[in-house]
Amino acid sequence: MYVAVKGGERAIDNAHAWLAEERRGDPGVAELGVAQIREQLALAVNRVMAEGSLFDPDLAALAIKQARGDLIEAVFLIRAYRTTLPRLGASNPVDTGAMAVDRRVSATFKDLPGGQILGPTFDYTHRLLDFKLAAEAAVPEAATAPALAGPVPHVTGFLNRDGLIEGAERSDATPPDLTREPMELPADRALRLQAITRGDEGFVLSMAYSTQRGYGRTHAFVGELRIGRVAVEMDIPELGFAIEIGEVELTECETVNQFKGSKTEPPQFTRGYGLVFGQSERKAIAMSLVDRALRWKELGEDDTGAPAQDEEFVLMHCDNIQATGFLEHIKLPHYVDFQSELELVRRLRAEAMAVQEAAE
Amino acid sequence: MTGIALGGGFSHPPEQAARAFRAVLEAVSRPGTIWTVEGAVPPAPLTVAAGTVLLTLADGTAPVHLAGDADCQPVRDWITFHIGAPLVGAEGAMFAVGRWQDLLPLGRFHPGDPDYPDRAATLIVLMNDLTNAGARLTGPGIKDAARLSLPEIAAFQRNAVQFPLGLDFIFTAGDRVAALPRSTKVEGAACM
């Protein structure tokens, strides 16, 4: 005898209890602390902060622990938490020129004021599994150098001085915020940048890669890539001046792209821009390539139909929380819709076969 | 800022706003029906209903236009303190509040854009009375026909012709509220 499936509530509770057990794993192995994740899986923490749009390494580490290392799930936890936070105000724009840089490289000049600083990078490591790490060996201390005195000027600033690169117009306009207003297309550049910096690293990477392979090619050089901490300042109306409320780590990438000229403008280089929370180098470079590709219209370039040139395509599909939710929802019951399709296919088949039989 | 400005808001905002919204939701869904709302005690000439509707729907992201004698210091202070809505001219208003004759001419208000008809203003009309008599209403939300004591007929007919563009109206008298969205067709004799 058939009994309709009941007990959804108990099934959910049991599933969650099992999940908690699986999350902990073998109790004979020491439990992972949130501080350990924050300190030792910092690049995962950075990615969760960037795509979660919330700079808080402790919360991001907690989310990674809760999500069993599933970074998109961790981003989701951070996003859902972020929504509930009151918005107390907006900071002033951060000054990346005043960044305390840990890393700063330029691919366009061999040397430049402020110098090339490799910093803590995987670049030039030989990708050989280091079995010493499995043995928890002590880490030898790294050499140090005195901190750079004064601001580190941007490479694009040098080019700008000679008019060799397009100007970046200063604006004090409040940028749009896609977390507070529905996305409206066409979007301006600020809105695009916000969408991409929150976007999925894998998606942005693939889009950027596609431009390098010719789908909306922009001939990008990394003018400069810098990673470091910047002060966050906020105007306090009661005080009449801005005070520093904290510090965030950022990765900034500025690309210098092939020149373009027109009848009114002599040839000059153009820019792509990437800015991402934390040490998120791959994402920042990819972001600047996608930004540049999306600027085809304002720069009078051809629409080659490349995916990375398609603003609506990029902006509507770069968010992994939207994507994963909709993707995974197809595992929810759909038997009502499926039933209606079943009936339709049965009826169409019956009609088709009747016609066939009549013909024979 | 006066003592009047500091008082007269919701004492339990989530619950009071929820109940007031439900009344407005029903009123807009069923044009011509009259509902009661409570919670706000705004300065004159705002009605309890107008104040409650504003507390429920307006905020710092929803600019408000005050028309006629509604544009007085006590009302300005009250809105600034409780709602934080920018006070603007008719053209930029998401909500406008005033007596009917002070809201005229309606052409000053934004009727929405052809691709975004939702961006139209909502006019909150201060009335002395609100009854189910007078103009005959038909259209979405109305089973056969409804009657409502509208201040006039022609302006609402002109408004409805613009559909899907057009203004939406919320009428208030004391603690009573009724609505007339742009989708409603209006006929018959005016009263009041």
Next chain:
Amino acid sequence: MTDQAYNFAYLDEQTKRMIRRAILKGLAVPGYQVPFASREMPMPYGWGTGGVQVTAACLTPEDVLKVIDQGADDTTNAVSIRKFFQRTAGVRVTESTGEASVIQTRHRIPEAPLREGQILVYQVPIPEPLRFLEPREAETRKMHELEEYGLMHVKLYEDIARHGEIATSYAYPVKVEGRYVMDPSPIPKFDNPKLGDCPAIQLFGAGREQRIYAVPPYTQVVSLDFDDHPFVASKAPHDCDLCGADESYLDEVIIDDAGGRMFVCSDTDFCAGRQAAGHRGRLSPAEVV
């Protein structure tokens, strides 16, 4: 009962005001999709975040809430959403369509007729009825503005040319008050006739796509069709095997691996009510024990 860490019905008041404004504009322009700044909810996009936000904006402490998914109250996602509102709004919940003042649904309209005083909130995955014909929002927005629905008619007509009938069985497009073409959410087309002239308020929430739209009570809603191929609200040609109903939408259940199957009402409250009233189907036990 309510979780004190969060505001009544979870959303903060400013977010609720923004959603409430969108709902009212949706009612003023029936069938038109109002953009709204959908928030990130503590459940995934695609799992009812739009419906949940609309419900949260409408609920009062006095409401009685019913949540269904595929017509059933006990499907896991319906259970999860119902629990969410019990926890964050402390509202009473019910499985009875008649008792509920707010009903959130995914993919069905209840069999029992709705009444005035009720709100039916639909979870919507893709609110744009033209989306699968034209993927670009900028284009579909213009098509709605200019009432250019020819593409939709061409698609439906191609179906007829190919299959002899319109091969859309759910999310069947409708025209509201002779103006906007609207996606009724993925309800089976069997439910389409219930959309029009309905005493209850019908609200549609699409969270990921950031759209809210509405059908006021007693509003004309017409399923698109052609004079020579009129719309037909179809269902499986069977009676319910548990309650014997011959006019309800049915789920097909496979009961063995030898081709055995049965058909049962998708609306569990409707079916249970009929069984309690003594109605029997082909596979009902002789007596209720």
